[in-house]
Amino acid sequence: MLLPFLFTVDQQTARIIQRFGKFERVAGPGLHLYSPFFETVSQPINLRVQQLDVKIETKTEDDVFVKVVVSVQYAVREDKIYEAFYKLEHPERQMSSYVFDVVRARVPLIKLDDVFEKKDDIADAIKGELSEVMGDFGYGILKALVTDIDPDAKVKEAMNEINAALRMRVAATEKGEADKILVVKAAQAEAESKALSGKGIADQRRAIIDGLRESIDDFQKAVHGATAQDVMNIVLLTQYFDMLKELGANANTNTVLVPHTPGAVTDLAEQIRTTMLTTDTVRGAREAAADAAWNGEPEAWSDEG
16 A cells, blocks of 8 residues: 555456445556545455365275376456456365366276376366356366376285286296297207208218229229229228327327227228128028019028028
8 A cells, every 4th residue: 555545456466446345346457546435455366377286085996096186277367357256255165176076076987097098088077167167256277187196005016016017927928039039040050050060971971982982993003903802901901090190199088999909900891891791692692582482482482581
């Protein structure tokens, strides 16, 4: 108050002037004159955007109690200052009641997991309800937000365990797939390695056979009257001494040769030759017996047998 009959109104506020208790006019921002003898001036009415936080405890469709925090942003409409001043005594209580009603009507129809996803739908329902009701009382609803959904501590712990178990299952599945790939790749590598090794051994044996053939041909050309058996004996003896040389060059060898005299080479060759001759004899006898049986001579088959 500057003088008994002057007063000011701040920006974004308003005052109601009454004459003998009856509404006279709305005083906006600036300097105003009134008669102190028969007029009264109300307290400032805030026209700024305000926020109301409402905490509600309710339960979901799956019978889980949660605490929901709803923030309502509202303001007095400048064209309805009269309604805001005279029609509602405690506007925040009325808005809280409507928020309680909407939340407790909608959340029990939603499961806990879906509450977090549908919080925007709940907020839109709150805003729509409040805008329809509070508009008649001079209040505009700018926004309604569901700022927090807080289940019981045990429920949150259980949800975290479910999520952790799900992630562990996914990790185990991925690890199994990775192990499977490693095993398959290892098997493929081993198969390819064995195939290449077999091919190498086959090539090696083929080269040895070709070399022996060339050696026998060269030896028979150089030494007149030499037989293939003489050449094979010389080759076996040469390989025998090469093997002894390699064993002697390795200090860590634990190989024992029994017998280890050069004459053993001749014995080995003799055993191989005897085996081959015996095999040829047995094969010839079986072929003769088969021919006799085919020609209808069972006696010859039994004798050969």
